[in-house]
Amino acid sequence: MSGPTGIEDLLRTYAPQVLGVLVRRYGTFDTCEDAVQEALIAAARQWPGEGVPENPRGWLVTVASRKLVDQVRSEAARRRREDALALATPDSELLAHAADEEPGSDRDDSLALLFLCCHPDLSPPSRIALTLRAVGGLTTAQIAAAFLVPESTMAQRISRAKQTIKAAGGSLTLPPEDRTARLAEVRHVLYLVFNEGYTASGGDELTAPELSTEAIRLATLLHRLLPEDTETAGLLALMLLTDARRPARTGPHGELVPLAEQDRGRWDGRLVAEGVALISRTLPRGQVGPYQLQAAIAAVHDEAETAQATDWPQILALYELLERTGPNPMITLNRAVAVAMVHGPAAGLALLDELARDKRTARHHRLLATRAHLLELLGDRETAAEVYREAARRTTSAPERRHLTERARRLG
Structure with missing residues (x-):
């Protein structure tokens, strides 16, 4: 825990707990949040050289509380607010909240x-x-x-x-x-x-790993706080099963690698096993929601040893159920691919024609990219290349644009 990364992880773990303590005490979210940020900065500067305190949570609560008192006192225009806070929490009374600063305090x-x-x-x-x-x-x-x-x-x-x-x-x-x-x-x-x-909406990089990592961390926290909530468990499983493929999603030059072409040996087996175990425990426990169904679909993909071994009929059945629980154009788009893999590309293209009449998706680059892919499977290379190029023009992601352009070039 002595390295910078360990300290950063520790601070991010305690950040919501410390802010929760201050908001509960003082009820001023904006100033409390500023005070906690100052305490985190102070810890990031001091702890690497001086060592992590025996009770890091208590240290942060104490420092953040003092920062808050100092901050309020420095704002002459808010004298009345200062007086109210000073009466409630003079410096000597910081010890009155010792339960929040004691090691092992379990209120979160x-x-x-x-x-x-x-x-x-x-x-x-x-x-x-x-x-x-x-x-x-x-x-x-x-x-x-x-x-x-x-x-x-x-x-x-x-x-x-x-x-x-x-x-x-x-x-x-x-x-x-x-x-x-x-x-x-x-x-x-x-x-x-x-x-x-997992797929950045813009910019030169396909992914922003720090965001996916943080989402998984927060979903893990939410699951720990609400272990019986099946949809939270489903969301966490979905994240784990999807993020497991990250190492194989890009090539040596950062280029996008589609799921069917990924080297599955590069997938994170630990995340796959964790995600499969979680969704397997969750599905039989009650009403099945959209996140659980998406996690189940991800599990079917991840458990297939090769793209050719994918159980597409099972995936199609799950998408049909998912579409009934929460209709969404992107779900229909993914179902169209599953339909194409089970019943042929012409059947999938018929579904895409319906989506083309939906204003929410009519000009979306993913609809065009999917249409181009199914046209390619159908053997219409010339039209597929034209649609790939149009999809490339509409995306704001540079890696996706390069991928779609390259697809069009291969088809001539």
């Missing part, structure tokens, strides 16, 4: 903090940014780099999100009737973070 507000960061008043991008900053412990610069936006832009997004939370009350207390809806939002945010990391 991470789940409540996740719910707060996914407040319904926030837009999806703001929920993602605030979750990565407040719960993930990432700096604004790290989040901005991962999403390919200027740091100033991300800072403004996070600041607006914190002000929205403040205006909404910023409480860790969630009415029981809101828990189910908010939990669904939390899962969706983590799903979006993972997907952006």
Whole structure:
């Protein structure tokens, strides 16, 4: 734990716990979050040279609390707020909260903090940014780099999100009737973070591994906090089974390698085994939801020794069930591929014709790329090449553009 990476991992583990303590104590999310960030920076500077404290969580809580008191006292324009906070928590009273700073303290507000960061008043991008900053412990610069936006832009997004939370009350207390809806939002945010990391929507790199890794870490945390929630387990299994293929997704020059052409010997066998075991334990336990079904599909792919050995009829059956539980154009797009593998490319193309009439997908590059692939399977090389080129023009991902252009070139 003495190396920088170990300390960074430790800080990110404790970040949501420490922020939860401060928000529970003081109820001011925006200033508490700033104070925790300062404490994390202080630890990142001190611990490598001085060593990790015996009680790192308590150290961070104490330092963050002092930073918060100092911060409030320095704002003359907020004197009334300072007086209220000083009366509640003078320096001498920091010890009154010793339970939060004692080694082995088991109160963890991470789940409540996740719910707060996914407040319904926030837009999806703001929920993602605030979750990565407040719960993930990432700096604004790290989040901005991962999403390919200027740091100033991300800072403004996070600041607006914190002000929205403040205006909404910023409480860790969630009415029981809101828990189910908010939990669904939390899962969706983590799903979006993972997907952006696994296939970046723009830029020169195909993936942003730090985002996928963080999504898996947070999904693992959520599963630990809610072990009986089957959809959370399904989401984590889906991430593990998908991320297992990452080492084989790109070639030596960063080029995209499609699933059917990947060297399966490079897949992460440990992640595959972990994901398969998790979804196998989860599926028989109750109502099956979309994340569990997607994880089951990923498991069928990952357990096939070769692309040719893939159980496409089983995958098609799972996609048909998935489409009934939550209709979505991208699910239909993937089902079209499964239909093509089971019933022939012409049957898959007929499904794509339906999607072409849907405004949400009509001009999407993935619809065109799938159409080109099925036309190629059908033997219509000339039309397939033309559609590949059109798909390449529409994507914002440089690796995908190069891949689609190369596909078109091969077909002549």
